[in-house]
Amino acid sequence: MEFKYSDNDQLSVSSTREKIQEEVFNAKCRVLTEIRECGQLCDVQIRVGEESFPTHRVILSASSPYFRAMFTNSQFVDPNQQVIQLEQVSADTIRSIIRYAYTQQCDISTENVESLLVAADYFNIVGLLSECCQFLASQLSAENCIGIEKFASWYACSELEQIAHNFFMENFVEIYRTSEEFLHLEPENLCRVIASDDLNVKSEEIAFDAIIHWVDFDPIGRTCYMAKLLGCLRLGLFSTYFFVEKVKEHRYVKDNTACRPLIIETLKFLCDLDRYADARSLGNFDISSCMLTPRMPHGILFVFGGWNVNSPTNIIETYDIRSDSWMSCQTAESDYRAYHGTCVLDGLIYIIGGFDGMEYFNSVICFDPVKQIWLEVAPMYSKRCYVSAVILGGHIYAMGGSDGHTRQSTAERYDKNRNQWSFIQPMHQQRSDASATILDGNIYICGGFDGVTILNSAEFYTPEIDQWTLITPMLTPRSGIRVLTYKNTIYAIGGFNGVIRLNTIERYNEKSKAWEPGPEMSTARSNFAIEILDDTIYAMGGFNGHSTISSVEYFDIDNEQWYGAADLNVRRSALSACVLKGLPNAKSYVPSRSRVPIMDASDTVHLKDT
Template identity: 45%
Template sequence: MEFNTKHRKLSKTKNSVRTPASTKPRLTKKRIVTRKRKCVCFPENYSVVEFPSIWNELRQNGQLCDGTIVCRDMKSIRIHRAILSAVSPYFKAIFINSLKKGQPEETEIFVDVPSYYMSLILDYAYTGTCTVTAENVEYLLPYADQFDIVGVIQSCCQFLLQELRPHNCLGIFKFAKYYFCGELEKRGKLYIRQNFSRILKECNEFKSLSYDELEDILRDDELNVRNEEIVFQAVKTWVEHDIETRRKYIPSLLSCVRFGHISYKYFKSKILQWQPVVEDEKCQEALYPAVVFLTVLDSRPGTEADLNDPLARPRIPYEILFAVGGWSAGSPTSFVETYDTRADRWFLSIHMDLTPRAYHGLCTLNNLIYMIGGFDGSDHFNTVRCYDPVANTWHERACMYQARCYVSVVAHGGLIYALGGYNGRTRMSSVERYYPDKNQWEMTTAMNKQRSDASAASLSGKIYIVGGFNGQEVLSSAEVFDPDTKQWSFIRSMISPRSGVSLIAYRDCLYALGGFNGYSRLNTGESFNPQRGGEWQEVTEMFSARSNFATVLLDDMIFVIGGFNGSTTISHVECYDGDTLEWYDAAPMNLNRSALSACVLAGLPNARSFSYLAKAVPAAGADQAHHS
């Protein structure tokens, strides 16, 4: 679905509905220009009306009709003027001749609209619904806008919102802006920010953006880009599409790139050597502060960039990592740390209403964090707590049937599964699942093996669990659960037995990382593709051996966080890039801890409050420095 507003400028004119002869009524331009409608894109702004079935019955039978609409293709449609007037102030004004007081009411009007589209509008007028498709929405919305039919506008906007994709979102955004669909425009802009990297690759309309539109996107603090090289690539792609016309914008667009987050090597080879920069002194002048900044930084290995410098101002992360609880300094903790991946910084917050615990499970569902089971040094918990990061509040939820520490937790199909664990007496094979809408747990099929300190993940409609400890031995076995049949079955065992392991689904594969094999902590990992079967395959080793650590997906990389290395708890964090098959260091947590859990929430409306900009820069608002 492609959108082009330029070629239809005429259809925007509100007085384009005309009668063929001068004797037929016309609305004056004044009525149209002064009409200022607030955005009605979505239902919260509009009350839904019940449409009696008798209306459509009369229409289909051609009974009691008292008006006629003649369409562009000269097809006449018999209608009931009162029904059409009820959904359209526009038609009401024409039919009752409101601008010509004392004149007889009109019974026949001409509309410069094809009968196909007029029939869709009449479908809505008589039934309250009409069929919106990818093929008709681009014309149906302007016609509905022209006739002031709010319900059809809403239907079109709802449809377009569901159709937002990287290849069409720029067109939909411009379309919404042009027809004053404010809410759709707002959500379209949000989608563009959040999916910018894919848009750059997949959207043909990117190169047709105006300079102002591109600059607005690239300067946005909330632009979701894994690195600033992507921003430079966007500038380069846009400029080179029409180099002669757009050359003059390069200095200004280069200032949208936050060079403090670009490597000196890339800057030197790709940016300073870009031909338009080589040829233009103004471009070189624009880059001079970045040259100085990056040269100084490069000359001092190990030095971190000053994030308060405008050149290194981090963007607000789209995804926020939460690391909760764990074992630190000989006791369980209630501390929560959040990680800003754009600034590569951790922030520690104390949650006073959270009891200390370790060896618990953690998962996200509907932008809430669920903390399940665990251990506080003396008690094994069956309790469940739920954190709302927008309200910054914890709430109790229904308890599980069984206490579980060393529990494996996974969200799947809108439910939360708690698998195995230790209740203080025995290692368990039992499984229960939580229905958030009902706030209830139910027991489901037990696993084939007793497992505590195992790890579970959801992939392609199924739940997998690997490793763990059964009370006698560390396990290498793995199982899969089919929620449709409620059956567990074994899959290929891992290469190494692993307890305190982390399992994560990444790019259609399962990755089992680290853990304890009964003798030592491991820095090894292995992957398994359920679609291909076969054996588990070794993956690149981590820098640090670790067990009982946390693992998440962030920026399309696997992050491993904290854990126990065999002699001490650690704060080390590293990330695995599936493109390079290598591990990279990330900033360590503020606390050394193991037996913690972590999760990632994306698209939080208050993401800024968890970011470096809110927490470390006084200018960003001291009142936001500590959200907890």
């Protein structure tokens, strides 16, 4: 594995130079603004309605090709003309544009962003146009993203258009259920959305429900589009039961002659699938059929390192939730380490501390999933195996662990901008093999082992006052535990109580300050990995008391049940996991859509109710 090192001295020099340049620029802007406000050296007045704005031709020309062409071409404006009348914009808009020309600053709000963007586009002020687009991107919501995407398309703001489109696809379920804009989509646009590989739906049943919701808004005018919309679905991914009972018999489909050929074709397709106990054994079956092609996942689940029976592994695996399959990354490997921590910060994956069978690490390595390269950053002060690690406020926190001799109560914080670790207040107890999570701006750490006793204690850290506070102990001592926060509740899952590996769960209610039992996992496990993907808790690998395991299960909070998922390719415990969304090269981390496993109605994959 090849590492690249950052040059801190060069970064420091560059940062100082940029700070000086910014100070000089700000000083120039202040002088120019003062000259204009005093009316000094002004050579033109911009008039809008009854208001006039004394200004300097050269300043406006520098910020806008439109004004430059106006002031330098006598065919447009007489060079001696002192007053320019503008009809295209309001006085407030031109005031903001003039301020931007002098200071490169503008107060953008929800009230003025549309008019400013239109004016910036008209006058070809690229910087202001970009800032308006950034502001609109920051304001995206389920209620407005479709309108913003359309607005961006009108003014050829391609980057904003793509951002709004991605937001729509990512949050499709919430949008189709709550947005008025969705109900007014043109049929062609809805077809493109439903047909897209990037549509973020957990099942085709949800996409079908979205179609029905759209048609319900105007059944008389829209039922005629049902055949075209159905053809955009991955119909081979429906269960035979759902297709027959919910799709074929739906009132918009049942007597719709345009839908009949597609219904017949799909029924034959599904019957052919049902004839085989193992769909993968289909001889000449076209598994690349668009009917069976899963959509692209919006989040990629990564698994790093861990202990594979007798030794650590360096194999990275990624999980495709849409095809329920794991893939070993052929283009990237980590180093060999287990009992480490993993965090995601600014799109980079940090692997913290750990153990390779011989050495206890204080080193921290960083994986860039887009460039697929490894970087090495500043090491921690302490070696930390069995470490607990989280991200809070743009910093990495590493807590507890073992250096091979001592179980630690110390904790450190990493500042990415300075590439530096610093100690924070130590915890109340020594903790290795504990686990940590974030809730309401505090770090909670639970369980672990102090070298003598397996702990049921828990405490939280408040960064603002650099203080740890003990909370109500868990119901059960747990080492090799995993904790996470899901919908404002802390889940403490699995672990080892000193006698057996556990499949039990506890949930902490911050308001009542109490722990209560939760639904048990199917498999007892300690030192496993846990992550949230698609609003679902995934538990992966671990040790069950007898052997290292590869099994994976997930928790559906709506049904309060655990369900099985595809096994890891490599049996491993003491592994770590993380989720990244929006990767531009996501396709390199999932199986080819022409070679994904086929699932039929007999597969035990649970689909949430639509």
